[in-house]
Amino acid sequence: MKRRRPIPQPPSTPPTPTLLKTLVSNSKPTSNSSKKPMILIKTPQTPPPTTPISPKWVPLNIAKSELSLALTFPTGQTFRWKQTTPLQYTGVIGSHLISLKHLQNGDVAYLIHQSPSEENARSALLDFLNVGISLSEMWEVFKASDSRFAELAQYLGGARVLRQDPLECLIQFLCSSNNNIGRITKMVDFVSSLGNYLGSVGGFDFYEFPSLDRLSMVSEEDFREAGFGYRAKYIIGTVKALQSKSGGGIEWLASLREMDLQEVVDALSTLPGVGPKVAACIALFSLDQHHAIPVDTHVWQIATRYLIPELAGARLTPKLCSRVADAFVSKYGKYAGWAQTLLFIAELPSQKTILPPKFWAIEENKDTNIKASTTGNGPCGSSLSITKSC
DNA sequence: GGGAGACCTAGTAA
DNA sequence: ATTACTAGGTCTC
Numbered sequence A: 001m002k003r004r005r006p007i008p009q010p011p012s013t014p015p016t017p018t019l020l021k022t023l024v025s026n027s028k029p030t031s032n033s034s035k036k037p038m039i040l041i042k043t044p045q046t047p048p049p050t051t052p053i054s055p056k057w058v059p060l061n062i063a064k065s066e067l068s069l070a071l072t073f074p075t076g077q078t079f080r081w082k083q084t085t086p087l088q089y090t091g092v093i094g095s096h097l098i099s100l101k102h103l104q105n106g107d108v109a110y111l112i113h114q115s116p117s118e119e120n121a122r123s124a125l126l127d128f129l130n131v132g133i134s135l136s137e138m139w140e141v142f143k144a145s146d147s148r149f150a151e152l153a154q155y156l157g158g159a160r161v162l163r164q165d166p167l168e169c170l171i172q173f174l175c176s177s178n179n180n181i182g183r184i185t186k187m188v189d190f191v192s193s194l195g196n197y198l199g200s201v202g203g204f205d206f207y208e209f210p211s212l213d214r215l216s217m218v219s220e221e222d223f224r225e226a227g228f229g230y231r232a233k234y235i236i237g238t239v240k241a242l243q244s245k246s247g248g249g250i251e252w253l254a255s256l257r258e259m260d261l262q263e264v265v266d267a268l269s270t271l272p273g274v275g276p277k278v279a280a281c282i283a284l285f286s287l288d289q290h291h292a293i294p295v296d297t298h299v300w301q302i303a304t305r306y307l308i309p310e311l312a313g314a315r316l317t318p319k320l321c322s323r324v325a326d327a328f329v330s331k332y333g334k335y336a337g338w339a340q341t342l343l344f345i346a347e348l349p350s351q352k353t354i355l356p357p358k359f360w361a362i363e364e365n366k367d368t369n370i371k372a373s374t375t376g377n378g379p380c381g382s383s384l385s386i387t388k389s390c
Numbered sequence B: 001g002g003g004a005g006a007c008c009t010a011g012t013a014a
Numbered sequence C: 001a002t003t004a005c006t007a008g009g010t011c012t013c
Helices: A118-128 A135-145 A147-155 A166-175 A181-192 A212-216 A220-225 A231-243 A249-258 A261-269 A276-286 A297-307 A318-347
Strands: A082-085 A088-093 A096-102 A108-114 A197-201 A204-207
Touching: A082 A204, A088 A118, A088 A204, A096 A118, A096 A197, A108 A118, A108 A197, A135 A147, A135 A318, A147 A318, A166 A181, A166 A231, A166 A249, A166 A276, A212 A231, A220 A231, A231 A249, A249 A261, A261 A276, A276 A318, A297 A318
Parallel strands: none
Antiparallel strands: A082 A088, A088 A096, A096 A108, A197 A204
């Protein structure tokens, strides 16, 4: 279970007027001290003293075919949202703490736990959910041109791309490099806990995402002690780089939403810790770059299986990365990133339960190389087990 | 350009 | 009980 994490101590000057959160200071343990020494303990957490909100579920006019929570939130776009009950997902958008669930008819409903303004919360939510974009319409196009997509779409309807806050997205994917989901989540939880506490739902604590200034008060060593490993310096360096932007780092990030994908990727890549994969994630998940393709090993497998088989067996080099991205874009067009999202989800082990077995394993190759060697544990021993490099 | 290693860490497979 | 390897990569020679 998650537990409250102590957070590093901010230097004396409070950059922003944090409401009501008291921080106990303590001296920095640059010392030997054991592994666990945490720098400071946050005082007991009480929710902000905002006006009490009568919690009630409010229906949104969004069908499950447009938004499936289970296919959108736990699939690697964000590590900030938690499954707080079997059918409910909870997260923070700006300063709003919100839960989502499906109603009986499948439509999505929301509940505001904490917010300075319910009206703003709703519009922030709609923006976050990217509701201006019709999933079913774009999928019709994909399905028409790709029979495999059409089949998968039957089972994976509502796999949507969110429109996250750019800074939040950037920091999250900085944590993601060469890492696994469990640990990424822990790291993101740590970063989140630096922000203002908003409330607790289903045993999880929720926080506003910390500001750039707040992040800048955390040292590389603090992050390392929190288990970030070499990514600690990425975060420090990126925060610093953002702060040095004339006009402000947040504004700089926001301005990328108006730019072309290549410019966006180039700009992001100047930040330490941001390579092609991470840049594409940020571009797709927060900067309106709907045809950005985050090419990782999974996507590489998909691509070499269905899109550019002539490259099967090759090693994934940066150049081939862009070749893969190009292949996706020429097949799926300006929303290629959304198409890729569905194909990616279909590869996740967690989806095996809802996909028929025919999708589990790699389709039998004419090459008998990949003989089914799974004798023990059923057909799905590991579907992703094409060896990475041959 | 492209290839090789190093880099943090927790979990799992030999 | 060690060792090797992997996991939504990036950086530096």
